[in-house]
Amino acid sequence: MKRVSLKDIARIAGVSPSTVSFVLNGKAKQMRISEALASKIMEVAKKEGYHPNPVAVSLRTGKSQILGLIVETISGNFFASLSRIIEDEAARFGYKVVYTSTENNRQKGKELIGMLSQRQVDGYIITPTPGMEQDIKELIADNKPVVLMDSYFPGIDVPHVLVNNYEGVLKGMAHLIEKGYRRVGFVTVDLNLVQMEERLKAFQDSMHKAGLPTDDLVLSIKYEEDKEQGIHQVTSFIQNTPDLEAVFFATNYLGLLxxxxIHRLGLKLPDDLAMIVFDDHDVFRLYPPGITCIRQPAEEIAKTALELLMEQLGKGNNGGESKIEISPGLVVRGTTEYGQKVNK
Amino acid sequence: MKRVSLKDIARIAGVSPSTVSFVLNGKAKQMRISEALASKIMEVAKKEGYHPNPVAVSLRTGKSQILGLIVETISGNFFASLSRIIEDEAARFGYKVVYTSTENNRQKGKELIGMLSQRQVDGYIITPTPGMEQDIKELIADNKPVVLMDSYFPGIDVPHVLVNNYEGVLKGMAHLIEKGYRRVGFVTVDLNLVQMEERLKAFQDSMHKAGLPTDDLVLSIKYEEDKEQGIHQVTSFIQNTPDLEAVFFATNYLGLLxxxxIHRLGLKLPDDLAMIVFDDHDVFRLYPPGITCIRQPAEEIAKTALELLMEQLGKGNNGGESKIEISPGLVVRGTTEYGQKVNK
DNA sequence: TCTTGTTGCTATAACGATATAGTATTTATT
DNA sequence: AATAAATACTATATCGTTATAGCAACAAGA
Known part of the structure; x- marks a missing residue:
């Protein structure tokens, strides 16, 4: 069960290692290897079950055929829907994918990037967190192929794909307002990221456009806060906001909180309170009566991210645009469907 | 921003590469390098920010300091709770972890193992699926360190960790029977794996011990079946089993089905039907009134798996036993708590 | 004084590939 | 016929390490 090396098959075929390398890399005619010899070598290689040692190839060429995917957390839903698609797409181009997560640990991002670059990753797909701006700048300065996903830094010129956050919240708000909700709360997180700003702005713009005030209706939860504390904050927000009719949660994590x-308060959805969440989750689909949400088209995002990366790696070309926003969809479920709050 | 190589620091320190290598690998005194020179080299290395190129090390030593983790699906809950723990534990021993999933694709397992072994993975943690028996045999024959998790093959002598499946179902059944449920259904999957057999056996033994028949109470769903078909089968099982009072789902996937x-049938938990599931899930915790389940201690399983692997890799030693079963816990939630079915 | 041993390091090959430069042989050009 | 050019390969260096064998210089034992 020992691995056969290129040298081995060179010996067996009675030629030099170089020749084998040329043939196996499709440079046969470029290097003017005769048809006869080339096919003989191919045959031997196949028969002996030769597979190049990726480690050696990587050392020699400096390329690893590996892409690094950095997400916030691999336990998450977003990652779950993304990973498979990215893996499959990458495979079509001959790349493997390794996953890592920052796990809400602001300084871990730096280490991860360092680690991946040491492993000679050929390209990066990153869902950036605030602390990573500098590291990403360095990658760019280093000419490493990078695509940002789900967010980006306005200050840096990097290809990125994300959902159109503004449009998503607009859709959700239009739905709520059309359903007659007027006292709509907005729960967000204090992360300094464009997508959160866009979501908040869309909320405010929607409310103002409908002639509604937003003064006491925005709750911003600290990112570093632990889960229990978050739940506590949401709970008291719901309790202390007079006449609250609906809540828009700006992320699915916030939605879970x-x-x-709501569960602990014993409120009934949607009779006591309507809710809508940016981004979907298994729980939202199953939890009765089903939680209305803005759905990010994960597949399209993933595919696009990979295309953008492949373009940088010189494979495939999908036209020039490298800053792409994808329209999200509104998934109407029970929490906004029946509960027209008439009383009050 | 160019990487400094060992050669570079050798040149800067005015010594030979070998010397640098010895010092940096802690073989200074073994190789009789003088204290003075050793510390000088260390200093230079630190100042120049030297980090060894893992690819080169891997090529030379045949070791990669990487462990391969093969799970059924990385989208799953089991993976989510496991991955971080394994990653952290592995890091303590200086290993990185790469993840791959078979994604319910029977033949993908083979490719994955091949891929990982080409990448010179130093060890494997695998949650085996039926098709993988042969591949695992080969790994063993090849003297590769392997630990199976969550299941094992009775025919092969491989270290493994898993929850005590028999005991888990026993606990759940004792709970149900104590609550007064007598017509308990058992929904399992036709996978030919020990853990499923154990679970079924425990169900049957429990029922028989309580003097209850099980004739029409077991539903076995085809593994290959898609989700809709599964739901359909469960639905008709619930509808067509007379006087069904409770259902025990043998996996969390089945529980979701x-x-x-139950949702579609409009049944109320636990008044119309009680349920309990082997293995927990986010949804089970949140879905009102909370779904009772058998919880696998993921952390302990993960840690143990890593210990077993490290033992094979010559690091750490935790005593001889290499076939470990861990006791699961019963998490009582609403679906079995209030609903003493008195009428009938 | 001559062998033997120790100390403190270096030269070199190797891991498994790739890519540049080189060499021998045949074919074309004038 | 002599030179140039194309053909069909091979030799060799290299990527960044590690590990074995080797080599001075000096000390110790006979």
Whole structure:
């Protein structure tokens, strides 16, 4: 069960290692290897079950055929829907994918990037967190192929794909307002990221456009806060906001906190309170009566991210645009469907 | 921003590469390098920010300091709770972890193992699926360090960790029977794996011990079946089993199917039907009134798996036993708590 | 004084590939 | 016929390490 090396098959075929390398890399005619010899070598290689040692190839060429995917957390839903698609797409181009997560640890991002670059990763797909701006700048300065996903830094010129956050919240708000909700709360997180700003702005713009005030209706939860504390904050927000009719949660994590809060408060969805969440989750689909949400088209995002990366790696070309926003969809479920709050 | 190589620091320190290598690998005195020179080299290395190129090390030593983790699906809950723990534990021993999943694709397992072994993975943690028996045999024959997790093959002598499946179902059944449920259904999957057999056996033994028949109470769903078909089968099982009072779902995936069925049937938990699931899930915790389940201690399983692997890799030693079963816990939630079915 | 041993390091090959430069042989050009 | 050019390969260096064998210089034992 020993591995056969290129040298081995060179010996067996009675030629030099170089020749074998040329043939196996499709440079046969470029290097003017005769058809006869080339096919003989191919045959021997196949028969002996030769597979190049990726480690050696990587050392020699400096390329690893590996892409690094850095997400916030691999336990998450977003990652779950993304990973497979990215893996499959990458495979079509001959790349493997390794996953790592920052796990909400602001300084871990730096180490991860360092680690991946040491492993000679050929390209990066990153969902950036605030602390990573500098590291990403360095990657760019280093001419490493990078694509940002789900967010980006306005200050840096990097290809990125993300959902159109503004449009998503606009859709959700239009739905709520059309359903007659007027006292709509907005729960967000204090992360300094464009997508959160866009979501908040869309909320405010929607409310103002409908002639509604937003003064006491925005809750911003600290990113560093632990889960229990988050639930507590949401709970008291719901309790202390007079006449609250609906809540818009700006991320699915916040939505889960909200669900716990509502559960503990014994409120009934949607009769006591309507809710809508940016981004979907298994729980939202199954939790009765089903939680209305803005759905990010994960597949399209993933595919696009990979295309952008492949373009940088010189494979495939999908036209020039490298800053792409994808329209999200509104998934209407029970939490906004029946509960027209008439009383009050 | 160019990487400094060992050669570079050798040149800067005015010594030979070998010397640098010895010092940096802690073989200074073994190789009789003088204290003075050793510390000088260390200093230079630190100042120049030297980090060894893992690819080169891997090529030379045949070791990669990477462990391969093969799970059924990385989208899953089991993976989510496991991955971080394994990653952290592995890091303590100086290993990185790469993840791959078979994604319910029977033949993908083979490719994955091949891929990982080409990448010179130093060890494997595998949650085996039926098709993988042969490949695992080969790994063993090849003297590769392997630990199986969550299941094992009775025919092969491989270290493994898993929850005590028999005991888990026993606990769940004792709980149900104590609550007064007598017509308990058992939904399992036709996978030919020990853990499923154990679970079924424990169900049957429990029922028989309580003097209850099980004739029409077991539903076995085809593994290959898609989700909709599964839901359909569960639905008709619930509808067509007379006087069904409770259902025991043998995996959390089956539990999710069950939840969908019950949801669609408009049944109320636990008043119309009690349910309990082997293995927990986010949804089970949040879905009102909370779904009772058998919880696998993921952390302990993960840690143990890593210990077993490290033992094979010559690091750490935790005593001889290499076939470990861990006791699961019963998490009582609403679906079995209030609903003493008195009528009938 | 001559062998033997120790100390403190270096030269070199190797891991498994790739890519540049080189060499021998045949074919074309004038 | 002599030179140039194309053909069909091979020799060799290299990527960044590690590990074995080797080599001075000096000390110790006979």
């Amino acid at each position: 909200g669900l716990e809060s | 069950g939840l969908e069925s």
